Amino acid sequence: MRVAAIDCGTNTLRLFVGTLDADGFLRELDRRLTFVGLGEGVDATGRFAPDALRRAFRACEQYAEIIADLDCSRTRFVATSATRDAVNREEFFAGVRARMGIEPEVISGVEESELSFAGAVNGIRCPRNPVLVMDSGGGSTELVRGTAACCQDSVTAVERGVSIDVGSRRLRERILHGDPPTAGEVGEARELVRHQLDGAGLDLGGIGSFIGVAGTVTSMTALALRLRRYDRARVHGAAMGAAAVHRVAERLLTSTVADITCWGPVQPQRAEVLCAGALIVDEVVRRVGTAELIASEADILDGVALGLLSDGDGRGPAVR
Template structure:
C-alpha cells in the first residue's frame, strides 16, 4: 500500500510518502518539512491569520506536486492543535479544498495522541512499555501503553509556540518569564496524575526532540540517521536549557541549520521537555522522527485490511 500523510501543525507542515508492506512495516519514500507557523497568534486571538493560512496553502501546493509523482491509494491531510483551537478552521479547510484539492481532517487531541503513539512505537523495536511525548507548537501529547495498545493518553495545552507567545516578552526571556512558564507547564503536567510512568521507555517525537538531539551531537545539518533512536539524557537536556535560555534567538539560529524556524521557540520547547522528564522521573529519552504522520499511515493500512477482510467474508 502506498500512502501520503501531511501533518499541519502549529509551527510545521510535514509530509510523509510511504510504502506499507503486508506486515504493516512502513518504508519512508519522501520526508519533507516546512515551517510556515500556522499557529502564529492563535493562542491569543483564537483565529488563524490570513498570512499564515496563505503560507500553509503554498506549502500544500508544493506537496501536491510531490505526491502526484506517486501512485497513491490515499492522501491524508490532518490538522492538529492550531487548527483545533481556531474559530475559523472551516475557512482553512475550504481554501485547501478549493486551491489544492485536499480534504482537511481535524484531529482531536485524543486522536493525535493515539496515532502519534502508534507511529512512534513503530520506529522503536523491542519496546514493551512506552511513554510517548510529542511537544508540538500548540500542544503536548503524552501517551502510555505497550507495544500495540494505548493505556492512557492526554493532550496538554502547552507547546513551544503557545508558551513563547504567552510568556516570553524578552529575547532571551527573563528569569520571571521563565518561572511563569514553568508554573504553567507544571500545572498542565499535573493533569496526568493517574498515569503509570514506572518502568517505561520514554520516546520523544516532533521538532523539539529532534532539534535537541541534533544540538546535543553538535550537528550543523539535519541527519535522519543521527536523530533516529538517539538517546538523549536528562542531564544533557538541562545543560542545553541553561545554554539556550541565555542566548538571543539570533545567536541560537547560528548553532545549526535545524534551528531555522525554531530558534525563537526552542527555549520553550526545551523547558517543556525538561519539566516532563524531571516531573515523571525519566533520566533519558529515545528520540525518533516518527510522529502522527506515521500513525495515520498505519491507520489507513489497518482500514484497508478491514475492508479486504470484509470483502472476503
C-alpha cells in the same frame, strides 16, 4: 499500495508518503517539512492570520503535486492544536479542499497522542515496556502511555493518552517574550507547565522506554550530539539522559534566537520557539525520572500512514 499523510501543526505543515515492507514496517518514499507558522498569533487572537494562510496554501499546492506524482491511493490530512483553536478554520479548510481535493480533519488531542504513539513505536523497533511517547508540538503537548510489540508475548496497545494545552509557540507568545527570556518569565512558564501536568491525570512513573517525537525533541537531540548540521539518521534513535536534557534546555533558555540559529542544526523558524519547547520537555523529563529520552523521527505522520495501510481511513492501530 502507496499512501500519503499530511500533518498540519502549529508551526509546520508536513508530508509523509510510504508503503509497507515485507515485515509490516513502514517504508518511507518521501517526507517533507515546511515552516508555515499557521498558529502564529492564534493564542492571542483566536484566528489564522492572512499571511499564515497564504504560506500554508503554498505548501498545500506543492504537496498536492508530490502526492499526484507518486500515485498515492489514499491520503489523509490531519490538523491539530492551532486549527482546533481557530474560529476561521473553515476558511483554511476551504483553501485546502480547493488545492488538494481532499477533506482535512481536525483531530482531538487524544487521537493525536494515539497516532503519535503508533508511529513512534513502529519507528523504534524494540522499546522496553511500558512505553511513554511525548509529542511536544507548537500548540499542545501529547503524552501517551502503553505497550509496544517488542516480543512475541506483547502487542501494541495504548493504555492512556492525554493532551495538555501548552506547546512551544503558545508558551513563547504567552509568557516567554524576552530574547533570551528573563528569569521571571522562565519561572512563570515552568509554573504553568507544572500546573498542566498536575491536572493531566497520567502516571509518568515506572516507564521502561521514553520516546520523544517532533521538532523540539529532535532539535534538542541534535544539539546534545553537537551536530553542526541536522542529520536525521544520527538523531533517530539517539538518547539523552535527564542531565543532558536539563543542560540543553538551560542553554536554550539563556541564549538569543540569533545565537541558536548560528549553532547550526536548528532552522531559524524553529529557533524562534525552541526555548519554550525545551522548557516543556525538561519539565516532563523531571517527572519521568530515570528513563532516557529516545528521539524518534517517526511520529504522527507514520501513525496516520499505518492507519491508512491497515484499514483505509487512517484511524487503525499500528500494525506492529
